[in-house]
Amino acid sequence: MLDRFAQEWFPDVVLHDLLPSLARFAVGFVAASVIGIVLGLAIGMSRTLAEYLRPTLEFLRALPAVAILPVAVFVLGLGDSMRIAVIVLGVVFPVLVNATAGARSVRPERIDTARMFGLSRIAIARRVVLPSALPMISAGLRVALPIALIMTVVSELVGGQNGLGFYLSAHQQMLDIPAMFTAVIVLGVLGNLLNVLYTAAENRMLHWAKHA
Numbered sequence: 001m002l003d004r005f006a007q008e009w010f011p012d013v014v015l016h017d018l019l020p021s022l023a024r025f026a027v028g029f030v031a032a033s034v035i036g037i038v039l040g041l042a043i044g045m046s047r048t049l050a051e052y053l054r055p056t057l058e059f060l061r062a063l064p065a066v067a068i069l070p071v072a073v074f075v076l077g078l079g080d081s082m083r084i085a086v087i088v089l090g091v092v093f094p095v096l097v098n099a100t101a102g103a104r105s106v107r108p109e110r111i112d113t114a115r116m117f118g119l120s121r122i123a124i125a126r127r128v129v130l131p132s133a134l135p136m137i138s139a140g141l142r143v144a145l146p147i148a149l150i151m152t153v154v155s156e157l158v159g160g161q162n163g164l165g166f167y168l169s170a171h172q173q174m175l176d177i178p179a180m181f182t183a184v185i186v187l188g189v190l191g192n193l194l195n196v197l198y199t200a201a202e203n204r205m206l207h208w209a210k211h212a
Contacts, residue, residue, distance in 0.1 A: 009186075017163050017164055017166065017167045018186070021153070024083050024087065024156075025087065028087025028088050031084065032092040032095060032144065032148070033091070035092050035095075036092045036093070036094075036099055037096075037099045039096055039099075040097070040103065041099055041103045041129055041133065043103070044101070044104045044129070044133070045124075045125060045129060057096070060089075061093045065086060065089045065151055065154075066151075068086065068089055069086055072085050073158060078159035078160075083152070083156060083163075084155075086151055086155040087148055087152055090151035091144040091147055091151065094143040095137065095140040097140065098136045099136070099140060101136055102133025102134070103129050105136065110128050111128060114128045134206060138206055142202070145194055145195065145198055149187070149194065152164070152165070153187065164186070168180060171183070
């Protein structure tokens, strides 16, 4: 299996499948993170917005992201836009829920003090609510990280031309067991590597939260 890995993966599979998967993963994860954080902070700061959006968000949250794949294919086709949309749908809710909870956990006196100094609502969100909510947001991002990798592979199983999901599907059809196991091992190593890198970044950027 190691010989097979060395012969096939460098550079062919790395360039044709691994790098495209990582690109989709990165775009989908970043897009979902931005949407989840912004919307979560807004909902956490506004009861009116929370009541207005709750039915729609609860409906979407209850939908398994995998179940939306046929609809995404029908609406967006088989290109990267469909795959990124599936990743975003799978990732956005863990981030959104934690961002909302983080925004609601901010002590009211901090917000009242900011208002006394004349800060606008956007300034309060950026300078008061976001820093206070960062530990919970980071926890949501940690949960979302492996989900993004899973959804990347799932989105590539249907009508793909490249990517790790396409690689798995193609070799499954050929009953190529060693290649399939190699891909699974690569995914496991990749997931652990992403977790280690995120943990290191989290410890470096949020070290102050342990002493807050």
